[in-house]
Amino acid sequence: MTYLEAIGDGLRSAMRADPSVVVLGEDVGAYGGAFKVTKGLLEEFGPRRVIDTPISEAGIVGAAIGAALMGVRPVAEMQFADFISCAFNQIINVAATSAYRSGGCVPMVIRAPCGAGTHGGPFHSQSVEAHFFHTPGLKIVMPSIPADARGLLLAAIADPNPVLYLEHKALYRSQRGEVAEGLIQTPLGHAAVKRPGRDVTVVTYGMMVHRCLEAAEGAARDGVEAEVIDLRTLLPLDLETITVSVTRTARVLIVHEDRLRGGIGAEIAAHLGEHLFTSLDAPIQRIGAPDTPVPYAPALEAAYLPDADLIRDAIVRLARW
Amino acid sequence: MTEQARTASDPLAPAHPNLTDDDLRRLLRAMLLQRTAEDRIIKLYYQGAIAGACFTGYGHEAIAVGAASALGPDDVAATLHRDLGARLVLGMPLGYYFANFLGRTGSPTRGREGNLHIGGLGPRILLHIDHIGASIPVAAGAALAFSVRQEPRVAMALFGEGTLATGEFHEGANLAAVLRLPLVLVCWNNQFAYSTPLDREVAGPIVDRMAGYGMPACSVDGNDVLAVYAAAREAVDRARTVGGASFIECRTMRLRGHSEADDASYVPKALLAEWQGRDPVARFEAHLIETRRLTSAQAEALRADALAEVDAAHAWAEASPPPDPGELERGVYCEGRPWP
Numbered sequence: 001m002t003y004l005e006a007i008g009d010g011l012r013s014a015m016r017a018d019p020s021v022v023v024l025g026e027d028v029g030a031y032g033g034a035f036k037v038t039k040g041l042l043e044e045f046g047p048r049r050v051i052d053t054p055i056s057e058a059g060i061v062g063a064a065i066g067a068a069l070m071g072v073r074p075v076a077e078m079q080f081a082d083f084i085s086c087a088f089n090q091i092i093n094v095a096a097t098s099a100y101r102s103g104g105c106v107p108m109v110i111r112a113p114c115g116a117g118t119h120g121g122p123f124h125s126q127s128v129e130a131h132f133f134h135t136p137g138l139k140i141v142m143p144s145i146p147a148d149a150r151g152l153l154l155a156a157i158a159d160p161n162p163v164l165y166l167e168h169k170a171l172y173r174s175q176r177g178e179v180a181e182g183l184i185q186t187p188l189g190h191a192a193v194k195r196p197g198r199d200v201t202v203v204t205y206g207m208m209v210h211r212c213l214e215a216a217e218g219a220a221r222d223g224v225e226a227e228v229i230d231l232r233t234l235l236p237l238d239l240e241t242i243t244v245s246v247t248r249t250a251r252v253l254i255v256h257e258d259r260l261r262g263g264i265g266a267e268i269a270a271h272l273g274e275h276l277f278t279s280l281d282a283p284i285q286r287i288g289a290p291d292t293p294v295p296y297a298p299a300l301e302a303a304y305l306p307d308a309d310l311i312r313d314a315i316v317r318l319a320r321w
Numbered sequence: 322m323t324e325q326a327r328t329a330s331d332p333l334a335p336a337h338p339n340l341t342d343d344d345l346r347r348l349l350r351a352m353l354l355q356r357t358a359e360d361r362i363i364k365l366y367y368q369g370a371i372a373g374a375c376f377t378g379y380g381h382e383a384i385a386v387g388a389a390s391a392l393g394p395d396d397v398a399a400t401l402h403r404d405l406g407a408r409l410v411l412g413m414p415l416g417y418y419f420a421n422f423l424g425r426t427g428s429p430t431r432g433r434e435g436n437l438h439i440g441g442l443g444p445r446i447l448l449h450i451d452h453i454g455a456s457i458p459v460a461a462g463a464a465l466a467f468s469v470r471q472e473p474r475v476a477m478a479l480f481g482e483g484t485l486a487t488g489e490f491h492e493g494a495n496l497a498a499v500l501r502l503p504l505v506l507v508c509w510n511n512q513f514a515y516s517t518p519l520d521r522e523v524a525g526p527i528v529d530r531m532a533g534y535g536m537p538a539c540s541v542d543g544n545d546v547l548a549v550y551a552a553a554r555e556a557v558d559r560a561r562t563v564g565g566a567s568f569i570e571c572r573t574m575r576l577r578g579h580s581e582a583d584d585a586s587y588v589p590k591a592l593l594a595e596w597q598g599r600d601p602v603a604r605f606e607a608h609l610i611e612t613r614r615l616t617s618a619q620a621e622a623l624r625a626d627a628l629a630e631v632d633a634a635h636a637w638a639e640a641s642p643p644p645d646p647g648e649l650e651r652g653v654y655c656e657g658r659p660w661p
Contacts, residue, residue, distance in 0.1 A: 022469055048469050059458045059492030066462020066476070069447060070397070072469055084437055089489070093451050095460060102432050104441030104448045105655035136653045160655035
């Protein structure tokens, strides 16, 4: 099934298994969601569990927090990840601090369709993970394939903490693959090695996983074998999997669609610089978007996004450092 | 803003028929406990025993106690820094209050929070949310949970009139209105948001705004615990039986600064004096004596009881150890720690 269908299937499975799981958000019920992820849920589970809300991201997330405190397992949808900034206060000040301040657990999931590549322009294309990566108390996941889209969603719903589930719009219908049945989870906090390789470690996530895999195939034609790691969970980071790989390859390239400055890659690079400096044979390299909003026109958007050729060249250069 | 004020000699609202004389004395007892505990905290603050800031609900006792007393045993409330009486009515041990101010591990926050920022206390007192306005969608969410499970339970939020200027109030109130959630919004209009007077916070009468949400709203004397209780009881009963949100404006006056660091010199002296003459605690005590539900000797005994309870709670908190710095990074994520 597609990445999009895998998310919907995960939601349906969780709702069938646990009557406390509810879905709320803008246009999620009767309309089935702006991208049709929640299509059919209203018909199966009814309006008490599939709740159409007004345009009010802070209201939606706040209500999800309150419901979670009362034992409901809400899955709140931000129609686009770009809109999550309207709920920033509820996420970072309320949900994320609850456990630390009072021991009150907030088991909730916020789904947010993110990313560029669909010509959405500055307000419908953003990568928002770095805004939240700085906040203790949250977890952040971003699947790259249907199996993880389903498995990470089930893990996020089962987790007792607030989990930000970032789903990439450009992968919705472009990615197809096998998924598990039932309630099989992709455990949070575990990266996946998508392609083994001896020469260079490429750490990435989201849509860039696919561009990195394409780049790694290109580099292989030049005799360079890159190992590609899909982080899957961004917070907490699976530093162990990265460390094992980098210790072996001694060369690391970090690739993300989000801007470089202050991004997830900066934290990974800092960690590797602090802890694996003597294991490295080359400087840590990063590829990400420039310091601009996400532009609309296809030519600009393509220039904004790292492409497979750029990544392949970086892999080869790094291997030959 | 003072034309709605009554004088101290004005009679209180008639007691709600559900309230027995014992209930009335319990209301007074809770109000006395809030006042006595806050007197002690103010004293500790000026002695330098409180590391952080000091906020009280001086003058808000009738609202906190009256509104929370209208809730049923399975209902919940989102409370703020002026609502000690509501927390006490909902079952918070007074020792937590002192332990939280003193930064001791006896508090459910284990020193991570100060002031009256205590929440997550059993299922009845929601997580404390300090950002003004942010508690409204969360209280609506608690009500949503009751609606999802079709439980006859009600959520209440207590907050100041400054909240009405925030976007999150609007989002929460609107959500509750369109989803017909069992929510009671209790607004203490104490006429100032820190130093900002009411006419710079909201334009026009507060209750009139609620017509825009299609929400029943009323305005009561917030220094009359019986009036607050009656209005809250009606709203709680309506939320429980037919659903939907209600709004209650409780007119009062903040009798001290925003915090103890604020001398409140911006408050006109005559206005303050007028409201000091309408002290909700003294007024209710006098009312109970006048209506022969309480003797002067019983009133004296209630005050002595409150003082003894404050002494015991304070001593309990002082005996509670400060947090171990080794605990600094514990509990950022859920530990499944049961509610205290």
